[in-house]
Amino acid sequence: MKIYLAGPDVFLPDAIEIGRRKAELCRRHGLVGLYPLDNAVDLKANDASLRIFRGNEAMMNEAGAIIANLTPFRGPGADAGTVYELGYMAGRGKFCLGYSNDPRPYADRVRKFTDVASRDGRLVDRQGLTVEDFGLSDNLMMLHALDLYGCRLVTPRQAPADSWRDLDAFETCVRLAAERLAAQPRASG
Amino acid sequence: MKIYLAGPDVFLPDAIEIGRRKAELCRRHGLVGLYPLDNAVDLKANDASLRIFRGNEAMMNEAGAIIANLTPFRGPGADAGTVYELGYMAGRGKFCLGYSNDPRPYADRVRKFTDVASRDGRLVDRQGLTVEDFGLSDNLMMLHALDLYGCRLVTPRQAPADSWRDLDAFETCVRLAAERLAAQPRASG
Numbered sequence: 510m511k512i513y514l515a516g517p518d519v520f521l522p523d524a525i526e527i528g529r530r531k532a533e534l535c536r537r538h539g540l541v542g543l544y545p546l547d548n549a550v551d552l553k554a555n556d557a558s559l560r561i562f563r564g565n566e567a568m569m570n571e572a573g574a575i576i577a578n579l580t581p582f583r584g585p586g587a588d589a590g591t592v593y594e595l596g597y598m599a600g601r602g603k604f605c606l607g608y609s610n611d612p613r614p615y616a617d618r619v620r621k622f623t624d625v626a627s628r629d630g631r632l633v634d635r636q637g638l639t640v641e642d643f644g645l646s647d648n649l650m651m652l653h654a655l656d657l658y659g660c661r662l663v664t665p666r667q668a669p670a671d672s673w674r675d676l677d678a679f680e681t682c683v684r685l686a687a688e689r690l691a692a693q694p695r696a697s698g
Numbered sequence: 699m700k701i702y703l704a705g706p707d708v709f710l711p712d713a714i715e716i717g718r719r720k721a722e723l724c725r726r727h728g729l730v731g732l733y734p735l736d737n738a739v740d741l742k743a744n745d746a747s748l749r750i751f752r753g754n755e756a757m758m759n760e761a762g763a764i765i766a767n768l769t770p771f772r773g774p775g776a777d778a779g780t781v782y783e784l785g786y787m788a789g790r791g792k793f794c795l796g797y798s799n800d801p802r803p804y805a806d807r808v809r810k811f812t813d814v815a816s817r818d819g820r821l822v823d824r825q826g827l828t829v830e831d832f833g834l835s836d837n838l839m840m841l842h843a844l845d846l847y848g849c850r851l852v853t854p855r856q857a858p859a860d861s862w863r864d865l866d867a868f869e870t871c872v873r874l875a876a877e878r879l880a881a882q883p884r885a886s887g
Binding site: 517519520521522543550557558559561562563565582583584585586587588589590592593595596597598599600601619622623629633634636637638639640641642645647648649650651652653654657673 | 706708709746747748750751752754762765771772773774775776777778779781782783784785786787788789790808811812818822823825826828829830832834836837838839840841842843845846862867
């Protein structure tokens with residue numbers, strides 16, 4: 510079984526090493542991790558971004574599952590590229606797993622970025638836009654997609670010292686995927 | 699043809715009025731707009747977030763296309779729920795349109811939220827994470843999904859005075875959807 514390894518990990522300075530570690534953890538559990546950076550693209554090419562898109566999409570189509578790193582990225586919520594990919598895989602009926610190395614509810618994280626107030630029974634930010642306050646870790650569409658099409662979001666009890674490099678929650682996802690696949694051998698990809 | 703109207707518009711204090719205006723613009727172009735808030739959910743119910751998910755997903759499955767409002771939301775990029783929905787619709791092979799009322803490239807917007815520097819030929823933020831710098835308005839996965847599965851992201855020349863309520867770019871998407879459907883009557887939903 511091939512698993513697409515989505516996440517903002519690709520933006521880290523040591524992105525290749527993280528991908529190597531993730532793929533190795535998959536291997537230990539009998540799975541094959543497909544990591545976006547395995548698509549070697551010349552970033553100076555005029556169509557570099559389109560080539561990356563096509564490479565990632567081909568990997569997603571090849572995979573039977575996704576493990577999405579939904580650790581907050583450059584704001585209170587998950588990385589947009591990763592979220593797009595989780596949606597794409599859900600739309601294609603693939604097995605969906607995800608983790609976040611920040612265990613706080615979304616509303617608590619928003620408070621770190623902007624003033625939040627209660628108004629007319631809603632929690633709102635400085636612009637007057639509602640802040641989702643269901644006690645979930647991020648936007649409900651992603652969280653319930655995981656619940657319904659895979660496993661509940663995996664989070665640590667406490668944020669690890671290095672949220673970008675600690676792979677305990679990731680490995681839990683790999684283990685859950687391996688267990689689920691052992692129970693449902695039909696699901697392959 | 700039914701079009702799912704995704705966007706953080708649902709978080710506005712006047713969300714219902716915005717939805718009414720969007721649906722009316724669809725009607726004028728011969729299309730049916732499905733707006734998430736048309737799913738009446740008691741927000742105090744224990745399973746409110748799951749009911750919203752199910753309502754939105756049912757609407758997406760019913761629709762043949764999506765118009766995603768990718769105007770930056772609570773950070774430098776688009777709303778996560780909307781991005782998930784765009785990915786979901788792309789995964790299901792639906793016709794994908796989107797707009798952003800902020801015409802700036804993503805990298806320029808990131809500069810408003812965090813320090814950005816050039817390092818080893820990459821643009822990086824304060825945490826050392828790469829800032830996508832392809833001149834695109836947001837993450838490449840969303841932008842190329844629109845290019846390939848619908849129409850290029852629609853942006854105004856200049857950000858309108860009220861980015862949350864100006865519907866010119868939205869109406870352009872509706873017009874593009876109506877034109878495309880007139881040319882390809884097969885695509886329905």
